[in-house]
Amino acid sequence: MLRILTGQGQDTGAQMPDDPILVARNIGPAELLEYGRKLRGVVLEEGSVGSHAAIVARALAIPLVIHVERITAEALNGDPILVDGDSGVVHLRPEDTVAAAFREKIAMQAAATSRYAGLRDLPAVGRCGRRVELYMNAGLMADLPSLVGSGAEGVGLFRTELQFLTRSHIPRRQELVESYRRVMDNARGRAVVFRTLDIGSDKVLPYMKPQDEPNPAMGWRAIRLGLDRRGVLGMQLQALIRAAAGRPLHVMFPFVADPDEYDQAHRVLMSHVAREQALGHPLPTDIRVGAMIETPSMAFAPPGFFRMCDFVSIGGNDLKQFFFAADRENERVRRRYDTMSVAFLGLIEQIVTRCAEAEVPISFCGEDAGRPVEALALAALGISRLSMRPASIGFIKSVIRRSDLNEVRALIDAGRAEGRGNLRAAVTDYIASLPLEVA
Secondary structure (H helix, E strand, C coil): CHHHHCCCCHHHCCCCCCCCEEEECCCCHHHHHHHHHHCCEEEECCCCCCCHHHHHHHHCCCCEECCCCCHHHHCCCCCCEEEECCCCEEEECCCHHHHHHHHHHHHHHHHHHHHHHCCCCCCEECCCCCEEEEEEEECCHHHCHHHHHCCCCCEEEEECHHHHHCCCCCCCHHHHHHHHHHHHHHHCCCCEEEECCCCECCECCCCCCCCCCCCHHHCCCHHHHHHHCHHHHHHHHHHHHHHCCCCCEEEEECCCCCHHHHHHHHHHHHHHHHHHHHCCCCCCCCEEEEEEECCHHHHHCCHHHHHHCCEEEEEHHHHHHHHCCCCCCCHHHHCCCCCCEHHHHHHHHHHHHHHHHHCCCEEEECHHHHCHHHHHHHHHCCCCEEEECHHHHHHHHHHHHCCCHHHHHHHHHHHHHCCCCECHHHHHHHHHCCCCCCC
């Protein structure tokens, strides 16, 4: 199996086995996208749960387990293997009792999913009366059917780079137009926030020469690359404008670390809008432009920056790694730091306050949005929109509907007053005390 999945079996005419599990030392997001949903699981000797490959795996609903020592040496082609992505456990050549327990866990998860499906058309309103909008993250056309089934109110983050990563050459403008148009068609009137190309770091395009950078996560990536390569950025923006003709368009620029970067990117977008209008092409009915805050610097940006934005989205994964100076792909340091740290929650609250002062809507996109403890804390701090993978929406909605966000906020304030450094235990205990169903 390993030989086939890594391409070593191509000359023998070997075919992809049924229910294949990929076993490897490590994998990048582009390589994982090549396999797509054909995989039933991924087991790595290296890697990080905060890597972009892990995010792609979660988006594709593929269980992924990292740091499984000697798995590439121990696993043989054709070996049965069970992958529990929730627990981070791998069973190689499992005994019958283990397999039976695994099947029972799958059945219990299916029952829970069915229970959450009953909430699909209900709003995420807490017992306090506060409403939290739940959006989904996406990046491929195959994600869009989940928009209706999950109960998401829209797409809070559409990762446009995934369409570039799956190709061996840069797409043509018309190809992008047709692709973005299909995304909007499938959204059926729900909002879709398109994030412009976020490439660089570990997301290197197959047709782009890798940059020799000592620290690529803090290097030439995302909006920095786009502003230096105006042709690529301009082509993508023009494609979005044409695809949205006759309907609203939401564009978000990633990794903004300085207000001038947002201003420059906004000007590029508006210049293409003016050009399309001069050519007589139909325009979007409305254009909303936002910034993704992923660096702590923007929490201290001048008020004018927030007033420039139509909306702001916190990119929690990168923001946390830069706040704590802890590489999200390095498990040795990543696990030391927690979203529920009082210091990090204070940064989030500062950004929320700045947006409130400027009357700018704020959302949170990232893995933490789909985790109950973090989701409750973020909502209690004033973030009224959370964007997560579709599979998390039902559970998060259930937790919010059973909670009182004012009580959660009181827990946070009390923890600060007592001098606690971390509030995970307090919010976890609160969730454990909630009724199983909404009263």
